[in-house]
Amino acid sequence: MTDSTSAVTPAEDGAALLDDIERHHRRFNVFPSEHAYVAVTLWDAHAHLVDCFGTTPRIAFLSPEPQSGKTRALEIIQTLTPNPMVTNDISASALFRSISGDPGSRPTILFDEVDTVFGPKAAGNEDLRGLINSGYRRTGGVWRSVREGDTHKVVKFPVYAALALGGLGDLPDTIMGRSIVIRMRRRAPNEKVEPFRERIHEPEGHALRDRLADWADTVREQVDGAWPEMPEGVTDRPADVWEPLIAIADAAGGHWPARARAACIHLVKASQSDDSGSLGIRLLTDVRAIFDGAERMLSTALVEKLNDLDDAPWADLDGRPLTTRTLAQMLGEYVTAADKPIKTRNIKTAPKTVLKGYYAEDLADAWLRYCPPVPETAATSATSATAQVTPLFPVAAEVAVAATSPETATTEQAPPAAVPACLTTAG
16 A cells, blocks of 8 residues: 555646746736746746856846836845845945855845946946856856965955846946846836735745745756757847746746747847947947948038937937037947048048048948848848948049048049038038
């Protein structure tokens, strides 16, 4: 006879468990999309398996205004993840000492109001930013000098830990690139959630946390070092960010592998589209659109057209419009195909008039490397921007280009033709 007291408890159904975690979030959180629920649920699970992966993606709840649900999202995550450590003000030293202790008690860091640390009014906090970036990889660490008797030695402290953040605005680019970004919004009048009461709902979250921890132990061997198949086009840093979550979805089975890959594609594309990526990428993209196949353009004309663009930041950069000087500084951060900084060149617009402007051939390499592909209706190929450009006026006959200065400009072979208005602006 079989002793009923020795019966083995059936293994947890991973897909059903993740469904329960998602339902728990939906009771209290309104996320901007279905994909966000998938990402957050998988992130909760990954916090229990962080040592199985080479990277631990940051998850960032960001919004333009307060009262958009960021803190509530972190509160729910706190009930579901191991060793949660909630903070909104911590020094780099305190953080790395909290992480670098006993690996068995490594915290899941929940960093709220992070805009006060990295926002426009903050002082930069480079040490803390460096620590957060280093802790993204399992091999990451920070080096400190430690006294031993009468001597000092340099010691590497591990800082690898799961990290969720909440704040207003954006984060530094280096952190954004390591994060799954959830753009939170205030709830609409028709969006209802349960009020979160800690003493009632925290135990419910903890019960799910314990189930998640038990299930994680059953799949640890399966996901440790896994190389899940990534959606087409998701490579490099985005793949590093999403591989742990997709590996967990594959281990759970059911509908989660498909949902995880759909969420990955959606949120990666969203992050790329709002990546002012830097402001420089937005500038390059807008400049390319303004050139629209032209061979050259005066700086003054280009600045005027940039400042006239709707839904663009150029007319109000820190309270003032873009100038030719600022344009030169920003474009000068990029290089030509010859590996030289992009600079203005002299353009002779009349027998005794030479003005400064830019050439498409100087910008082409930066356009190719940093800008989104040109729509097929605008160009048949993005591999050679210089082959697509056309002159704004008959170059060979009427206009000469001064390579270095007005004195060295070549002479005209024919009387100058009428010059388009965008090339006659003084500047």
